Amino acid sequence: DVKVTQSSRYLVKRTGEKVFLECVQDMDHENMFWYRQDPGLGLRLIYFSYDVKMKEKGDIPEGYSVSREKKERFSLILESASTNQTSMYLCASSLYGGGIYEQYFGPGTRLTVT
Amino acid sequence: AQSVTQLDSQVPVFEEAPVELRCNYSSSVSVYLFWYVQYPNQGLQLLLKYLSGSTLVKGINGFEAEFNKSQTSFHLRKPSVHISDTAEYFCAVSGLHGGSEKLVFGKGTKLTVNP
Numbered sequence: 001d002v003k004v005t006q007s008s009r010y011l012v013k014r015t016g017e018k019v020f021l022e023c024v025q026d027m028d029h030e031n032m033f034w035y036r037q038d039p040g041l042g043l044r045l046i047y048f049s050y051d052v053k054m055k056e057k058g059d060i061p062e063g064y065s066v067s068r069e070k071k072e073r074f075s076l077i078l079e080s081a082s083t084n085q086t087s088m089y090l091c092a093s094s095l096y097g098g099g100i101y102e103q104y105f106g107p108g109t110r111l112t113v114t
Numbered sequence: 115a116q117s118v119t120q121l122d123s124q125v126p127v128f129e130e131a132p133v134e135l136r137c138n139y140s141s142s143v144s145v146y147l148f149w150y151v152q153y154p155n156q157g158l159q160l161l162l163k164y165l166s167g168s169t170l171v172k173g174i175n176g177f178e179a180e181f182n183k184s185q186t187s188f189h190l191r192k193p194s195v196h197i198s199d200t201a202e203y204f205c206a207v208s209g210l211h212g213g214s215e216k217l218v219f220g221k222g223t224k225l226t227v228n229p
Contacts, residue, residue: 004157031215040123042204042221043158050215058216090157097215099208100146100165105157 003027004106006091012112019078021109023091030096032074033103034058034066037088049074050097081113118207120220128228129197135190135223137205147188148206148217149179158204164188175199200227 007022025032031050035043035058045058047066055066063085067075074093078085088110092103121136139145146165150158162173169181179190188205202224206217 033216035219040221043219045216048216056215092157097208099216102160102163103150103158103217105159107155107157 004091004093004104006089006106006109008109009107010110010112012114013078013081014114015082017078017081017113019081019111019113021076021078021089021091021111023074023076023093023106024072025074025093025104026072027093027095027104028071029093029104030071031094031101032068033092033094034064034074034076035090035092036060037090037108043090046076081111083113085111086113087111118205118218118220120203120205120223122223123221124224124226126226126228127195130194132193133191133195133199133225135203135205135225137188137190137220139186139188139205139207141186141207144209146208147179147181148208149173149177149188149190150204150206150219152202152204152222154201161190161203195225195227197227197229199225201225 004025033048034046044060049055049068065077088108090108091106094101094103117140119138148163149161152158162171164171164181172178202222204222205220208217
């Protein structure tokens with residue numbers, strides 16, 4: 001079974017802090033994704049990566065950056081957290097193109113910025 | 115811009131009743147279509163997908179969906195629901211602008227199955 005793990009289920013941070021969300025997949029998938037999920041808005045893509053050290057902006061990249069130094073790990077970074085970044089963050093991976101191949105999701109990190 | 119519309123944000127039904135969750139997309143080119151489900155406190159998992167071929171697609175847990183190109187719809191159906199089907203369901207589409215790297219998700223439909 002594919003497993004996608006996220007470093008924390010719940011996280012509380014203060015405004016202005018630098019925040020790291022970590023995601024690890026164990027199936028040698030090429031593509032990895034970070035989404036943000038808000039009630040009534042569905043999932044919105046923040047960034048994705050199709051190879052090590054490669055990244056592409058999604059629909060809402062402002063205020064976020066990412067890092068993929070190893071194939072299995074994809075990190076989301078909030079350089080200076082703000083209250084409007086309070087949300088559920090979901091990581092996903094897919095073998096190849098995430099628009100054709102199944103995406104496998106982690107359980108999510110609920111981030112609260114106070 | 116591409117978009118996916120899930121016409122109902124909440125659908126309450128009684129156990130063993132049939133259900134249809136509606137999804138429409140906007141595109142004039144070929145698309146790939148998906149339904150994902152999110153059970154409480156979990157990530158999403160794939161229910162079914164349409165890439166090509168037969169327009170009636172069967173998925174896990176007794177769900178099926180029909181691709182209708184003329185109506186640009188991909189509605190999800192189940193003839194008899196169980197309490198355990200209570201979850202949020204997301205329709206998603208890709209390939210709208212020729213890209214197969216990412217999905218565009220709808221806003222979700224919360225299905226509540228009551229005893």
